Amino acid sequence: MSKVKYYYDPESLSYRKIERKKRTTFKYAFLFLLAACLFAFGFVFIAGQYIESPKEKALKRELQNMQFQFEILNKKMDEAEAVLANVADRDNNLYRVYFEANPIPDEQRKAGFGGINRYKDLAGYDNSKLIMETTKRLDILQKQIVVQSKSLDEVALLAEEKEKLLAAIPAIQPVSNEDLTRMASGYGMRTDPFTKVRKMHKGMDFTAPRGTPIYASGDGIVVRADSGSSGYGKHIRIDHGFGYISLYAHLYKYNVRKNQKVKRGDLIGFVGSTGRSQAPHLHYEIRKDGVNINPINFYYGSLTAEEFSEMLEHASMENQSLD
Structure with missing residues (x-):
């Protein structure tokens, strides 16, 4: 009261x-x-x-944790970018050089994203700059990984083709040195044994006894094994792919048939003197894209340096051919 x-x-x-x-x-x-x-x-x-409420404290901790996680993510992207840069360097300067492919320019590897603002939805927040920069780096990194992945797929395909090419190229001497009497005539202008007129000799003649084994000089498919080509007598033609064809003429008999697959070093026939031939020998040709080329440049798979030098000396002599 x-x-x-x-x-x-x-x-x-x-x-x-x-x-x-x-x-x-x-x-x-x-x-x-x-x-x-x-x-x-x-x-x-x-x-x-x-004075912070429990909810504000929880949100603050969550925000700090988010910032911390973004910092960790950026460090991981630093490491990923360094590794990717190393792979890209080896890709351009090692793999693609070896397989004769053009390097991928940096502009293509590291191109950003132009045009409209892709990250405008991330603007307007306290940490927008951090989020936008991190998202942009991640997008560019993903694009670089896609570019590099496609490049490595291409390199893998080139390696597979290179392996096939190396196996297919006619790279060994078709007659073993142990069975060879002599290298009778090389590629180039030679005297015809029948007309005594100098003309182009489109292959190499290997003198050897009748019945001497003849070997496939590279992987391929036998496209001809007959005597239907004028002057060659019984002969074999092997399609090695990549534009290469090897021809083996004046055979005594065959050891393969048409459409048969052969590997380098397989026995395909035997030396003879059929067709336009003066004595038992193997006439050997290599054609690239339909044009005859000098077979002496393809013996790296079977001859030592000394043997190759000796063959080169004999092949360069302008003597008389045997066919």
Whole structure:
């Protein structure tokens, strides 16, 4: 119960009760409520600035963890970019050089993404720059990986083709040195044994006894094994692919048939003197894309350096051919 207050009235020489006006009471109540509201607002404001709620603490920890994870991701991308750069360097300067393929230019490997802003949806946040830069790096890295992957697929295909090519090229001497009497005539202008006129000799003649084994000089398919070509007598032609064909003429007999697959070093026939031939020997030719080329450049698979030098000396002599 509120206390009743009095005051002394000198005119009446008595104490009178103090009567509080309603207006004053309302004024005091309003001021009290205003002060209370200001205090509450100030408390809430200060609490909001300096005192974190459990939810705010959890969100803050989550944000810090996100920033930490982005930093780790960027470090991993640094490592991935370094490894990819090393692979790209070997790809351009080793693999593609070996397989005679053009290197991939840096502009193609490291091209970014032009045109519209691909990352505008990531803008407007406190860490937008970090997120946008990381996303962009990741996109470029993924593109470089795709480019490199396709390049390695191409290199793998080139390696497979190179392996086939190396096996197919006629790279050995068709008559073994142990069975060879002599290398009678080389590629080039030679004297015809029948007309005594100098003309182009399109192959090499290997003198050997009748029945001496003849070997396929490279992998391929026998496309002819007959005597239907003028002057060659019984002869064999092997298609090695890649535009190469080897021809073996004046045979005594065959050891293969048409359409048969052969490997380098397989026995395909025997030396003879059929057709336009002066004595038992093997006439051997190599053709590339239909044009005769010098077979002496293809013996790296069976001759030593000394043997090759000796053959080169004999082949360069302008003597008489045997066919």
